[in-house]
Amino acid sequence: MAGHVLEVEDLWVKYYTMSGVVHAVSGVSFKLRRGEMLAVVGESGSGKSTLAYALMNMVPKPGKIVRGRVLLGGVDLLTLMTEELRKVRGSRISIVFQDPFTTLDPLRRVVDQFTEFLMEHGLDKATALRVAREYTEAVGLPERVLESYPHQLSGGQKQRVAIAMAISLSPEVVIADEPTTALDVIVQKQIMDLIDDVRRKYKSSFILITHDLALALERADTVMVMYGGYVMEYADKSELVRDMRHPYTRALLESLPRLGQRGLPSFLPGYPPDLRNPPSGCVFHPRCPLAREKCRAEQPQLVEVSKGHYVACHYAGVVK
């Protein structure tokens, strides 16, 4: 469809472990427009990183994508052979991890790793060096950083290098999995500002993965809330703020500390589900303040409650 760089259709991912099958991502669908920032929000274990890996078609063992399509410019990444995939990853869809050492070897100079990455994607040495310099500058780092070893850099600088590499081949989609979680608050803001800048400048689409609903509401255009591997709510940020429907999304909002608030924030009692043995009906029902018999028995479908606003809750219409 026109205007969408990425279309994800009915994606299911499971881990086949010794102790059972983990239902990590269940029936996720969404579309991403050019230049859009989508935030994927949810607690630990809700399937966010597994979704990110699935979008790159690099789910680690014992995980398997059991169903779905990931259409990038109309081509399903899940049908590509290893060699084609290798070309696409990094150049058309790329990922920035929470820990930059996932991308960077601490003991090899940044310039060697950066140019090697570019040369693997077909650039000659001179061009690779030029591109590495250009993007090092674009992420606000001095050129001398290229001569450094990653272990000599600060957390923020390393994350800038990882971002520079992720955007250097102008991919349509950049996934950032908790890119600022390991950084202190001031550097977190700088890195998020940088992501905003590069998104505007290069018109790339971003998928920001975070457990922080406040960050999502501050930075994203669209928000997808996940719980237990399922999408609970999906909407434009402004629509979500105006008319938050799902009891889980509301619980996440309630649990945010507010400036000047007295006392402790309210929180969601209980624990996320064991995805080897998910609850019957609605996966959220054991923790839901509104759960009724129907929620235990029947799994709610993701329904469009108003234009572009989807909610998976039997009582989404009732809850106000």
Ligand SMILES: Nc1ncnc2c1ncn2[C@@H]1O[C@H](COP(=O)(O)OP(=O)(O)OP(=O)(O)O)[C@@H](O)[C@H]1O
């Ligand atoms: N390699 C693996 N083997 C088996 N199970 C896994 C593996 N990786 C993740 N899981 C399980 O899959 C489910 C989803 O995990 P995932 O890491 O995708 O969640 P997440 O939302 O990214 O969590 P976090 O916020 O902690 O990063 C969890 O139940 C997790 O235990």
Ligand code: NI
């Ligand atoms: Ni994760």
